[in-house]
Amino acid sequence: xxxxxxxxxxxxxxxxxDISFTLLIFFLITTSMDTDMGLARRLxxxxxPDQEDVMTDIKSRNILYVRINAAGELWVKxxxxxxxxxxGDLRERVKEFVKNENDLSKLPEKHVKEIxxxxxxxxxxxxIISVQTDRGTPYxxxxxxxxxxxxxxxxxxxxxxxxxxxxxxxxxxDDEKAAVRAYYPQQISEAEPKKYGGQQ
Amino acid sequence: MPEMNTSSLPDLIFSILFFFMxxxxxxxxxxxxxxxxxxxxxLEKLEKKSAVSFIYVGPPTDNxxxxxxxxxxxxxNDRYAEPREVMDFVAAERKGMKNQxxxxxxxxxxxxxxxxxxxxxxxxxxxxxxxxxxxSATRRN
Numbered sequence: 001x002x003x004x005x006x007x008x009x010x011x012x013x014x015x016x017x018d019i020s021f022t023l024l025i026f027f028l029i030t031t032s033m034d035t036d037m038g039l040a041r042r043l044x045x046x047x048x049p050d051q052e053d054v055m056t057d058i059k060s061r062n063i064l065y066v067r068i069n070a071a072g073e074l075w076v077k078x079x080x081x082x083x084x085x086x087x088g089d090l091r092e093r094v095k096e097f098v099k100n101e102n103d104l105s106k107l108p109e110k111h112v113k114e115i116x117x118x119x120x121x122x123x124x125x126x127x128i129i130s131v132q133t134d135r136g137t138p139y140x141x142x143x144x145x146x147x148x149x150x151x152x153x154x155x156x157x158x159x160x161x162x163x164x165x166x167x168x169x170x171x172x173x174d175d176e177k178a179a180v181r182a183y184y185p186q187q188i189s190e191a192e193p194k195k196y197g198g199q200q
Numbered sequence: 201m202p203e204m205n206t207s208s209l210p211d212l213i214f215s216i217l218f219f220f221m222x223x224x225x226x227x228x229x230x231x232x233x234x235x236x237x238x239x240x241x242x243l244e245k246l247e248k249k250s251a252v253s254f255i256y257v258g259p260p261t262d263n264x265x266x267x268x269x270x271x272x273x274x275x276x277n278d279r280y281a282e283p284r285e286v287m288d289f290v291a292a293e294r295k296g297m298k299n300q301x302x303x304x305x306x307x308x309x310x311x312x313x314x315x316x317x318x319x320x321x322x323x324x325x326x327x328x329x330x331x332x333x334x335x336s337a338t339r340r341n
Binding site: 013014016017019020021023024027028031036037038040041042043044045046068090133134135136137138139140142144146147150151154184190 | 206209210213214216217220221224235237239240241242243244245246249252257304305306307309310311312313314315316318319322325326327329330332333334335336337338339
């Protein structure tokens with residue numbers, strides 16, 4: 001009698017799809033898709049022990065003060081004017097200050113600077129924007145000011161990039177970017193927060 | 201009518217699964233503070249995930265409020281910390297990194313936080329030479 005060959009029954013794989021679906025859904029829930037974004041800033045180097053206060057020997061025309069009080073209100077001061085300001089006006093104010101298009105004597109002084117690709121330029125590289133906060137200033141007010149400052153620089157850089165290279169800043173090559181950055185260096189100084197006005 | 205062959209369905213789903221595993225990140229810490237980050241326009245993406253450390257600032261989450269109160273707290277890893285402990289945190293994080301020079305500290309702080317806390321953290325970060333920071337935010341138009 002010939003022995004019948006026994007066939008091993010195949011594993012039923014129809015539930016595999018369900019299992020992998022379950023895994024998929026588990027991962028969808030436990031992980032976060034959102035890419036983290038934020039405003040990138042660079043802190044100044046820690047002060048040397050014997051370092052003097054450099055703010056004292058900067059010409060007052062070169063400094064734009066932006067103060068944010070505990071109520072989140074802005075106060076902007078340069079040589080031309082000082083007083084309360086609205087967040088919406090800050091960007092134009094900063095652009096005007098950094099650019100100093102007409103070489104006014106009350107806006108930052110201009111220097112001749114040799115920049116690769118751009119040649120000899122008159123730039124306001126000595127300007128400083130000083131942001132001062134109170135310990136009670138809401139973080140959001142500070143953030144919005146920082147955002148506007150970065151926006152002002154970005155717009156200036158974009159204008160220059162379009163004018164000189166015909167493209168927006170983000171599409172420039174690395175050496176072109178460096179040139180534009182050298183033309184409009186970001187100089188934001190953050191002084192120690194003062195405790196003027198407002199509760200702690 | 202012949203039945204559709206579904207034997208490749210698991211493979212298909214698995215590929216989707218692997219795709220998701222690659223592009224997403226596991227939530228690495230359990231949040232003990234509650235925060236809504238501010239919204240900005242000039243944001244940049246955090247490029248190198250492996251070089252980023254997070255500092256969370258905000259009031260304690262609802263279930264911890266009974267014990268911890270509602271004052272602003274700073275969270276490092278899985279616990280509350282004082283601003284001066286940021287220095288050790290930065291050093292420890294830096295030790296585990298391949299590209300230590302590219303270390304970025306992302307500050308995820310609640311909109312209503314008082315600047316005093318942020319400034320304290322920034323001062324400590326400066327002292328510990330962690331100069332590249334990132335104020336975490338969401339995009340607005």
